[in-house]
Amino acid sequence: MNAKVAAPDLAKAKRILAISDIHGNLELMKGLLKKVGFSESDFLVLLGDYIEKGPENLATLRYVMELSKRQNVCALSGNCDTIWEDVRYEKYHENLLRYMLWRKESVLNEMCAGLGIEVRGDMDKAQMQRALLTAYAVEFEWLENLPHIVDTPELIFVHAGIADEDLNAQDANECMMFKAFLENAPAFSRYVVAGHWPTVNYTSYANGLLSHMPIIDKEKRIVSIDGGNVVKRSGQLNCLIYADKALSFACMDDLPCRTATGPQEGGEGPVSVTWMHNELELLQRGELESACVLKHTGQRLSIPNEFLFEKDGVLFCHDYTNYVMPLREGDAVSIVETHGERVLVKRNGVLGWMDKALLTVN
Numbered sequence: 001m002n003a004k005v006a007a008p009d010l011a012k013a014k015r016i017l018a019i020s021d022i023h024g025n026l027e028l029m030k031g032l033l034k035k036v037g038f039s040e041s042d043f044l045v046l047l048g049d050y051i052e053k054g055p056e057n058l059a060t061l062r063y064v065m066e067l068s069k070r071q072n073v074c075a076l077s078g079n080c081d082t083i084w085e086d087v088r089y090e091k092y093h094e095n096l097l098r099y100m101l102w103r104k105e106s107v108l109n110e111m112c113a114g115l116g117i118e119v120r121g122d123m124d125k126a127q128m129q130r131a132l133l134t135a136y137a138v139e140f141e142w143l144e145n146l147p148h149i150v151d152t153p154e155l156i157f158v159h160a161g162i163a164d165e166d167l168n169a170q171d172a173n174e175c176m177m178f179k180a181f182l183e184n185a186p187a188f189s190r191y192v193v194a195g196h197w198p199t200v201n202y203t204s205y206a207n208g209l210l211s212h213m214p215i216i217d218k219e220k221r222i223v224s225i226d227g228g229n230v231v232k233r234s235g236q237l238n239c240l241i242y243a244d245k246a247l248s249f250a251c252m253d254d255l256p257c258r259t260a261t262g263p264q265e266g267g268e269g270p271v272s273v274t275w276m277h278n279e280l281e282l283l284q285r286g287e288l289e290s291a292c293v294l295k296h297t298g299q300r301l302s303i304p305n306e307f308l309f310e311k312d313g314v315l316f317c318h319d320y321t322n323y324v325m326p327l328r329e330g331d332a333v334s335i336v337e338t339h340g341e342r343v344l345v346k347r348n349g350v351l352g353w354m355d356k357a358l359l360t361v362n
């Protein structure tokens, strides 16, 4: 299917705002809109993936549907928003139920709960589908009619990516599914703003750090804004702000905040491991940490055992960095997780370790 292109009138907008990959995190979305002071003088583009994986998928969907009634809001479809296809077309029966049993945080499970339908492996699937299609016809129709691209004089918006600038000849699925757009896309003459691929997965752009901040590639003219909200424990929601021909960002997460009670020296030459480039070779397994080689770069590093996992006899690692965060007394940090006497924290979107003894207790 050809991608649907929307070309809204932005003449009155003082700023263009863009947020991607909300994934049912309604409170964070509302918080971020408040933080940037979203108002009638802005134009807001929502880049899709409103639902699935998060805590409030149906409420988020309905909130976005309500927002999109405004003249100054345009919502695009992400790959997670095509769930209506699976409910409508009978050929997906088997997969649909398996998906619902596996993905507990699905809008479809919330919809069933709303109708008092218990989702079970031995249920009458066709009956469940008919019930959903009837009760949630308005939601499914809204999702089905979402455009895939927003075309503005200075910026192009899409959920995952576009193959080239011929916007009327883009494949809808590619727009929603483009893999690692920043790495695999050509250069464009206008900036293309995309979500879908958490920026933390683009380690080549961050000098060995793990960063959830948006990435601007000035050569390719691509802005990648998915902060990994919901899908990564350390994720955040990013908002692009385009005003007076300049790009800036605001971001927000729902991690607890603390303050450093003293300084900490930063570490040199950090090594980070993230999804897609996380295959390891084990050198020596230790009681708490194991010496490993990161296959894709050949770098050696010691990784706490709880970050390691095996799949089909191959050793992998969950997102990990050995970066020691440089801190001054009074610096604010977000707490991701505690490992013994070390705490994984985030500051300005970047992940690193700090000494637990340097944290305020609150």
Ligand SMILES: [Mn+2]
Pocket: 049, 078, 079, 080, 159, 176, 196, 197
């Ligand atoms: Mn997506």
